[in-house]
Amino acid sequence: MTSAGVTAPEAPPVVAAGPAPFARVPVLTVTALVTALLIATGTRYAHGFDELYFLVAGRDHPAWGYFDQPPLVPLLAGTLDRLFPGSLLAFRVPMALAAGAGAVVTALIARELGGRRAAQLMAAGAYATSGLVIVGHWVATYALDPFLWTGVVFLLVRWTRTRRDGLLVWAGVVTAVSLEVKFLIPALWAAVLVSAAVLGPRRLLSRPKLWLGALIAVVATIPAFAWQARNGWPYAHMADVVAAEFPGYLAFVRDGLFGAGMGLGVLALLYGVWRLLRSPELRSYRYLAVALLLVTVVVLMMHGRAYYLMSLYALPFAAAAVELTRRDLVRWWRIPVTIAFALSAAVTVAGLPVWPASMKATSFGPLPLGTVFQGGETAEVQVADAVGRTYAALPPAMKGQTAVYAEIYPFAAAVEYYGPRYGITDVYSAHCGYRYFDRPPDSARDVLFTGFDPALLKPYFSSVTEVVPGLVWLYTGRKQPWPDIWPAVRTQ
Structure with missing residues (x-):
């Protein structure tokens, strides 16, 4: 019993004396297989359009921030291309390592939850x-x-079990790195703090090292915030850009679930969330499950992208594995689980670019195939080649007064990356982040335009000629100065 006005102490975590040994060999085997698979397929087929944007931004337009992101990924992409020019293998290795490491950390979460080797x-x-x-x-x-x-x-899971406050400082350090990738992780922390305040452990909110970690994250992000402030906080407009692409609530839920893996992954995600909310053994971690649900609701209500939810999968995956092995529902459960893992692995491999570039099919029934990579990546090369050949064919005198302009940033990045082989050194676009790089020089009296809407620049030039049907147009005779044209053609 407690006297009036006195709050009962929070229950300690329900855990065993200590975690089981780390299943080093099987877990690292899984990691090695994932990493090797991604490295082996990393040279297929060409750079993706987002990759090219990050690469060009970091290599040719380095900055402390960008319209749509902080600086880390462009800096990484640009540095890798400078060190290993044109090498897709070297370029994509870091992401392969991150995917493999994610599997290891998910296994470690399961270990913290009480999971043994199988879990x-x-x-x-x-x-x-x-x-x-x-x-x-x-x-x-x-x-x-x-x-x-x-x-x-x-x-956070480890802190919940051990109450070692030094872990909260490290959480702040990792948060600082995440804030250099995207500005989304504050949503996770807000949900965690609200959930802990309501469900406990309320002690989390009063730990000085939690706020020390928060200070580290804030200080590390000051340069990116300063860039945003100097440029009118353009990242705030990304919500409008993303919301305009929202596919609808049902499609969002579908994509969010299937991102966990068609078949086994969806079941593991749902079962893991349910057990986190219901299992007495996982009661101490319930606040984290509620936090993940809160983030999901916020992303959904803000019309965010379904792939944002991928950042939330690890804890439910770990909880599902721990609970399944702990409950041992039926004696023969390992057989169907093994079969399910084998089928899921096959689906994952089929979804990667393991197919020949000549293959046209993009799905096998409801299952997407990795040929979708080929369709998007080689299209960028084709656009760049079409623009490059057109530019190379211009009379020498005309090239000196012709700017290459792209309606959308994927085309701009592709032409800027592949363009040097045709003599193209600069590409301009007023779309999204590209409009913060530069506008065409005053010497650009003509424009070689690639995109979908030739009417975009038509009012500002005396004549327009279609050069490549439906893709490339040549505008001549600029009628207004670029400082007047540029604000009028800026697009999201």
Whole structure:
């Protein structure tokens, strides 16, 4: 009993004396297989359009921030291309390592939850057969950030079990890195703090090292915040850009679930969340499960992208593996689980670029095939070649007064990356982040335009000629100065 006005102490975590030994051999085997698979397929087929944007931004337009992201991924992409020019293999290795490491950390979460060898292997396997591995093909913010969120969740789970406050400082350090990739992780921390305040452990909010970690994250992000402030906080407009692409609530839920892996991953995700909310053994971690649900609701209500939810999969995967092995529902449960893992692994492999570039099919029934990578990546090369050949064919005198302009940033990045072989050194676009790089020089009296809407620049030039049907137009005779044209053609 407690006297009036006195709050009963929080229940300690329900855990065994200590975690089981780390299942080093099986978990690292899974990691090695995932990493090797991504490295082996990393040279297929060409750079993706987001990869090219990150690469060009970091290599040719280095900055402390960008319209749509902090600086880390562009800096990484640009540095890798400078060190290993044109090498897809070297370029994509970091994301392969991040995907493999994510499987290890998920296994470690299962270990913290009380999982033994089988549970740790299953948790790593669930991560390794999810959409997290598919997106790990690209150098992108959405390939790196889930690993960092998984690291923060692991540190919070471990803190919940051990109450070692030094872990909260490390969580702040990982958060600082995540804030250099995307500005999304504050949503996780807000949900965690609200959930802990309501459900406990309320002690989390009063730990000085939690706020020391927060200070580290804030200080590390000051340069990126300063860039945003100097440029009118453009990242705030990303919500409008993303919301305009929202596919609808049902499609969002579908994609969010299937991102966990068609078949086994969806079941593991749902079962893991349910057991986190219901299992007495996992009661101490319930606040984290509620936090993940809160983040999901916020992303959904803000019309965010479904792949944001990939950052939340690790804890439910680990909980599902621990609970399944702990409950031992039927004596023969390992047989169907093994079969399910094998099928999920096959689906994951089929979803990677293991197919010949000549293959046209993009799905096998409801299952997407990795040929979708080929369709998007080689198209960028084709656009760049079409623009490059057109530019190379211009009379020498005309080239000196012709700017290359792209309607959308994927085309701009592709032409800027592949353009030097045709003599193109600069490409301009007023779309999204590209408009912060530069506008055409005053000497550009003509424009070689690539895109979908030739009417975009038509009012500002005397004449327009279609050069490549439906793709490239040549505008001549600029009628207004670029400082007047540029604000009028800026697009999201």
